[in-house]
Amino acid sequence: xxxxxxxxxxxxxxxxxxxxxxxxxxxxxxxxxxxxxxxxxxxxxxxxxxxxxxxxxxxxxxxxxxxxxxxxxxxxxxxxxxxxxxxxxxxxxxxxxxxxxxxxxxxxxxxxxxxxxxxxxxxxxxxxxxxxxxxxxxxxxxxxxxxxxxxxxxxxxxxxxxxxxxxxxxxxxxxxxxxxxxxxxxxxxxxxxxxxxxxxxxxxxxxxxxxxxxxxxxxxxxxxxxxxxxxxxxxxxxxxxxxxxxxxxxxxxxxxxxxxxxxxxxxxxxxxxxxxxxxxxxxxxxxxxxxxxxxxxxxxxxxxxxxxxxxxxxxxxxxxxxxxxxxxxxxxxxxxxxxxxxxxxxxxxxxxxxxxxxxxxx
DNA sequence: TATGCGTGGTC
DNA sequence: TGACCAAGCAT
Numbered sequence: 582x583x584x585x586x587x588x589x590x591x592x593x594x595x596x597x598x599x600x601x602x603x604x605x606x607x608x609x610x611x612x613x614x615x616x617x618x619x620x621x622x623x624x625x626x627x628x629x630x631x632x633x634x635x636x637x638x639x640x641x642x643x644x645x646x647x648x649x650x651x652x653x654x655x656x657x658x659x660x661x662x663x664x665x666x667x668x669x670x671x672x673x674x675x676x677x678x679x680x681x682x683x684x685x686x687x688x689x690x691x692x693x694x695x696x697x698x699x700x701x702x703x704x705x706x707x708x709x710x711x712x713x714x715x716x717x718x719x720x721x722x723x724x725x726x727x728x729x730x731x732x733x734x735x736x737x738x739x740x741x742x743x744x745x746x747x748x749x750x751x752x753x754x755x756x757x758x759x760x761x762x763x764x765x766x767x768x769x770x771x772x773x774x775x776x777x778x779x780x781x782x783x784x785x786x787x788x789x790x791x792x793x794x795x796x797x798x799x800x801x802x803x804x805x806x807x808x809x810x811x812x813x814x815x816x817x818x819x820x821x822x823x824x825x826x827x828x829x830x831x832x833x834x835x836x837x838x839x840x841x842x843x844x845x846x847x848x849x850x851x852x853x854x855x856x857x858x859x860x861x862x863x864x865x866x867x868x869x870x871x872x873x874x875x876x877x878x879x880x881x882x883x884x885x886x887x888x889x890x891x892x893x894x895x896x897x898x899x900x901x902x903x904x905x906x907x908x909x910x911x912x913x914x915x916x917x918x919x920x921x922x923x924x925x926x927x928x929x930x931x932x933x934x935x936x937x938x939x940x941x942x943x
Numbered sequence: 944t945a946t947g948c949g950t951g952g953t954c
Numbered sequence: 955t956g957a958c959c960a961a962g963c964a965t
Contacts, residue, residue, distance in 0.1 A: 632961040639951065639960085673949030676963075710963045730961045748944080775961055784959070785954075815958095816946095845948065887948055924950060946965085953959085 589740055589797040591763035591770050597793035598773035603780075605637065606644055611769065620768070622696040622721040623654045629713045629720075630681055634674060637779075643672055654696070657682070658689035666848055666921040675849055675923070679842070680708025698722040720768035727759035728771035732778025738810035739782060739800035746811040782806075818885070823857040824894040825926075826870045827879070827933035830911060831902040835930065835937075836871055837920065838909030845886070850921045852929055853909070857891055867896060871906055874898035879933045884925040891925065897933040 599611050607628035609620045627647060631640040646668060651657040657665070662682050669678035684707045688696055696717065697703050704714035711729075718724035729737070734747065737754045745753060763770055781792050787806050789795050800806040828836040835852070842848045855869040867876045876896040884891045912920060914937055917930065930937045 629961065634948090634960055634962055635950080636952070636960050671950075673951090674962085676948065680963080708963070712962060716961070728961085731959085732961065772961090779961085847948090885950085887950090888946080948963090951960095954955095954957095 587797050589761060589794050591761055593793045594773045594777065595763075595766055595769060598769055598776065601776070601780075602769075602772070603776055606641060608772065620721045622698075622717065624648070625721040626654075626684075626696060626709075626713075626717050627681075629716050630677055630684075630708055631672065633677060633713070635672065639672065643669070653694075654685050654688050655694050658685035662848070663921065667919060670849065670921045671924055671927075673924075675847055677708060679848060683707040684709065696721070698724070700724060700726045716771060719762075719771045723768060725762055725764050725767045726771075727755055727762050728774070729755050729758050730775060732775045732782075733758060733771075734810055735784065736774055736778045736782045736794075739787075739806045740794055740798050742799035742803060742809065744809075744811055746813045748813070750810070818888065818890055820890045820892060821857040822892040822894070823855040824867070824869065824896060825852050825854045825882075825929040826867075826876065827852050827895065827897045827930055828872060828874065828900050828904070829897070829914070829934070830900055830904060832911070832913070833915070834911035834913050835917070835934075836904075836906075836909055837912050846923050846925075848921070849923045849926075851923075851926050854893070854929075857889075870896065870898075871909070872898070872900050872904045874900045874904070882925070882928045882932050884928060886925075893925075893929055895929055895932045 602610055604610055607624045609618050628640065628644055631643055647657075650668065651660055660682070662679070665682045666675065666678050669675060687706055688694060697706070698718070699722070700714045700718040703709050703717050704711070709717070715726035715728040718726040719728050729751075734751070734754055737743070737757050738750065741757055743750050743753060758774075777792070781788050785807065789798070789801050789806060792798065795801055798806065800809050837850050838853060840846050840849050840851050853869070853871040870876055876898045879895040879897040882893045882895055884893070914934065917937055922930070927938060
């Protein structure tokens with residue numbers, strides 16, 4: 582029978598973290614904490630929301646931009662929602678931006694501008710779920726909260742060789758995390774678990790030789806850490822198609838409109854498009870074009886969303902300056918960077934106007 | 944509990 | 955190179 586030599590302990594992980602923690606813009610590292618620096622709950626919350634299903638490298642620039650523009654949660658609460666959406670453009674999962682703004686408003690209006698300092702209090706705010714509530718409570722407020730994200734699920738499932746597939750196995754994993762979470766330095770413990778999952782206990786080819794839990798890990802003792810976590814089978818991704826219309830007038834302006842506030846790309850800016858359907862019969866035509874014009878086929882764009890692949894036929898037209906419709910507006914092509922354009926729309930515009938997002942050089 | 948919701952990086 | 959994946963939330 583395969584055995585491990587000892588039980589995992591928070592102390593061994595924290596000792597590892599003290600040596601190997603990463604310096605991140607929103608993080609108060611152990612050396613900083615030793616100098617008396619304390620985490621700013623606004624910074625912790627903002628980073629945690631941005632990091633939901635999003636990589637650290639992608640978040641860094643957005644985090645800096647948001648802090649420069651809105652230094653406090655009060656500043657963010659007072660910002661126009663359109664400005665927040667435009668600043669979030671490109672980061673994805675745009676409901677996060679809508680809820681970010683709502684959450685800031687709630688903190689300003691209902692909590693005197695200070696974040697609640699308990700897991701339950703945080704959990705009640707828009708855009709804050711189980712993970713983020715626990716993470717902010719632990720990291721910003723030193724609460725003994727069990728923090729479990731995808732990294733922690735991987736670490737725990739391997740440490741205890743939990744074979745129950747996700748998401749069904751989540752409650753058991755959460756229980757294990759809670760038992761392991763220390764009263765002292767719970768925030769560092771949470772960050773250490775996530776760092777461990779991100780750098781050592783990786784999905785492929787984990788570096789078990791460097792892991793502080795390698796003498797306690799059951800999956801390693803079984804010689805099969807990559808087998809965990811077990812996940813439910815995924816569904817296949819359907820293909821949808823549609824057409825997008827890029828109209829440019831004599832003033833060098835492009836016709837844009839706002840998507841409805843909910844659902845896919847909710848509240849974001851778009852060029853006019855047809856519906857995106859599962860049909861593959863090629864009937865995307867120009868019937869749905871915003872203006873009668875000499876629409877020219879300008880190629881296609883493919884974009885992969887979480888649950889479907891979209892193939893857009895791009896049409897371009899030069900139209901008279903007087904052309905108008907009441908569902909959108911004309912925007913100078915030179916000002917597109919300031920718009921709340923999701924990546925798929927930037928792709929569509931670039932297909933029609935290759936230089937649209939190239940900054941004019943001096 | 945299952946589904947809808949973006950994007951970019953990795954191998 | 956396409957499949958997988960990343961500090962999840964709302965409904």
